[in-house]
Amino acid sequence: METKLHGWHISQGARMVDFGGWDMPVQYATGPREEHVRVREAAGLFDIDHMGRFEITGPQAADFLQRVQTWDVSRLASGRAHYSMLLNDAGGVIDDIFIYHRPQSWLVVVNASNAPKDLAWLQAHARDFSVSIRDLRAETCLVALQGPAARQALQPLCPDLDLGGVGFHHVVECTCAGARIVLCTTGYTGEPGYELLLPASGCAELWNAILESGAPQRVLPCGLAARDSLRAEACLPLYGNEIDESTDPLRAGLVRAAVRLEGHDFIGRRALAALALAPLPELLVGFQMVDPGVPRHGYPVAAGARTVGRVTTGLWSPSTGKYIGMGYVESARAAIGGELSIVIRESPKAARVVARPFYTSPHWR
Amino acid sequence: MDYKVDEKLRYTKSHEWVRVEGGEVVFGISDYAQNHLSDVVFVDLPAIGKEIHAGKACMVIESVKAAEEVFAPISGVVSARNENLEKSPELVNKDPFGEGWLVKVKPGNQAELAGLMDAVAYRAHLETL
Numbered sequence: 001m002e003t004k005l006h007g008w009h010i011s012q013g014a015r016m017v018d019f020g021g022w023d024m025p026v027q028y029a030t031g032p033r034e035e036h037v038r039v040r041e042a043a044g045l046f047d048i049d050h051m052g053r054f055e056i057t058g059p060q061a062a063d064f065l066q067r068v069q070t071w072d073v074s075r076l077a078s079g080r081a082h083y084s085m086l087l088n089d090a091g092g093v094i095d096d097i098f099i100y101h102r103p104q105s106w107l108v109v110v111n112a113s114n115a116p117k118d119l120a121w122l123q124a125h126a127r128d129f130s131v132s133i134r135d136l137r138a139e140t141c142l143v144a145l146q147g148p149a150a151r152q153a154l155q156p157l158c159p160d161l162d163l164g165g166v167g168f169h170h171v172v173e174c175t176c177a178g179a180r181i182v183l184c185t186t187g188y189t190g191e192p193g194y195e196l197l198l199p200a201s202g203c204a205e206l207w208n209a210i211l212e213s214g215a216p217q218r219v220l221p222c223g224l225a226a227r228d229s230l231r232a233e234a235c236l237p238l239y240g241n242e243i244d245e246s247t248d249p250l251r252a253g254l255v256r257a258a259v260r261l262e263g264h265d266f267i268g269r270r271a272l273a274a275l276a277l278a279p280l281p282e283l284l285v286g287f288q289m290v291d292p293g294v295p296r297h298g299y300p301v302a303a304g305a306r307t308v309g310r311v312t313t314g315l316w317s318p319s320t321g322k323y324i325g326m327g328y329v330e331s332a333r334a335a336i337g338g339e340l341s342i343v344i345r346e347s348p349k350a351a352r353v354v355a356r357p358f359y360t361s362p363h364w365r
Numbered sequence: 366m367d368y369k370v371d372e373k374l375r376y377t378k379s380h381e382w383v384r385v386e387g388g389e390v391v392f393g394i395s396d397y398a399q400n401h402l403s404d405v406v407f408v409d410l411p412a413i414g415k416e417i418h419a420g421k422a423c424m425v426i427e428s429v430k431a432a433e434e435v436f437a438p439i440s441g442v443v444s445a446r447n448e449n450l451e452k453s454p455e456l457v458n459k460d461p462f463g464e465g466w467l468v469k470v471k472p473g474n475q476a477e478l479a480g481l482m483d484a485v486a487y488r489a490h491l492e493t494l
Contacts (some may be wrong), residue, residue, distance in 0.1 A: 015403070024429075026403075027403060031403065031404050032403060032404050032429045033404040033429070033455070096397075117459060188468070225403070225429050225430070229429065292451065293407060293409070293427075294406060294407045294427040294432065296432070315406075315429070316406035316407060316427075323406075323407070345425065345432070345473075
């Protein structure tokens with residue numbers, strides 16, 4: 001599948017890769033390291049049109065959401081956004097999502113590869129509610145402008161809105177280069193910035209307008225490689241790596257970020273409550289390599305000769321200059337400072353459990 | 366896309382280059398190879414004294430994408446390693462034919478060198494890819 005900006009990526013000589021069935025730019029000519037650094041220091045523009053998004057409306061929209069996702073939306077005021085999850089009955093993660101409370105509707109943004117599964121699951125549960133779910137993918141285009149200079153870059157295009165007045169994790173409609181768009185102050189990089197829901201028609205012109213407006217700030221188009229290293233430094237989970245249907249938000253350490261155990265009876269709540277009573281078999285940790293080497297998804301984590309876990313994400317971190325990663329380890333091995341080894345090509349390399357996130361942007365107001 | 370080819374070097378089909386320096390042979394990877402690897406983040410160099418065999422994997426270069434094996438262009442014994450790559454693996458991207466060299470080898474069989482491509486042949490090989 002191709003996003004609405006696919007032709008632009010090809011025209012720029014982007015290196016393309018298959019990502020969950022989508023032909024996506026993994027990097028442009030500048031290279032992932034430079035793209036990563038640019039987002040930390042200035043701003044980068046990402047095509048995230050592959051991501052699924054659904055509009056949920058109807059008199060029971062809020063009741064429906066209380067049933068199917070983990071955040072208590074009765075506490076989510078209109079104009080606000082929050083991270084959340086869809087869980088199965090066992091508490092396993094069907095998907096991690098972002099939920100946006102709009103004046104007359106709710107917007108749910110989901111992972112590209114999970115979108116068909118999520119939609120079927122949501123539709124199945126929607127039968128019990130007076131609610132309608134609309135797939136917005138065809139009529140909209142989703143892009144992200146991320147980094148400390150994102151506001152300066154975007155402001156000239158949005159004359160009717162003071163972007164400085166829009167706090168983090170908000171959603172607002174505004175005019176951008178003459179088009180009506182939905183502006184969300186959310187992202188997946190650990191930097192301040194925007195996710196922009198554009199009308200599909202004219203989206204390539206808007207993409208170009210953002211790059212042009214952001215030229216003084218040196219806004220750079222960025223690919224999936226930089227997106228992955230940025231989210232990993234910020235310890236934002238990637239579905240399929242840190243979370244999936246065999247893991248739960250407890251062992252992933254994501255309850256505080258995504259789940260309200262009290263207040264609403266969502267699918268998976270009873271299972272989570274039961275899991276919370278017993279010691280967890282494993283926990284997600286952040287680690288830093290002591291011996292140099294690149295940990296990668298799926299590598300075993302060992303303590304002495306014994307395997308005690310698995311790497312979920314690993315990388316050389318451009319912002320810290322260190323080899324870092326995340327992984328699940330036996331709970332007894334999860335304390336910060338604990339010594340582990342990562343088995344890289346049959347050879348154990350020393351690593352140490354460290355506090356997460358690896359990188360916190362100094363640019364949060 | 367245009368890739369640099371150093372006229373003075375000899376090449377393998379798997380995109381390693383070699384240069385004879387006295388009794389030793391220096392080798393690295395070509396501009397084409399570094400470009401296809403994307404940003405190099407770690408070079409797992411073989412130990413000094415290690416025997417390597419022409420055409421066989423002898424070390425690993427890790428890029429942001431993946432771990433890729435490097436094939437020995439000739440057989441011999443590793444006599445020196447580019448230790449600068451530990452702190453600056455990006456030299457492989459920035460200067461693949463110079464500062465980004467990988468290892469020096471005492472060749473076991475000088476005749477193997479004759480089997481490698483010159484710059485003209487390597488450029489023709491790149492055209493076919």
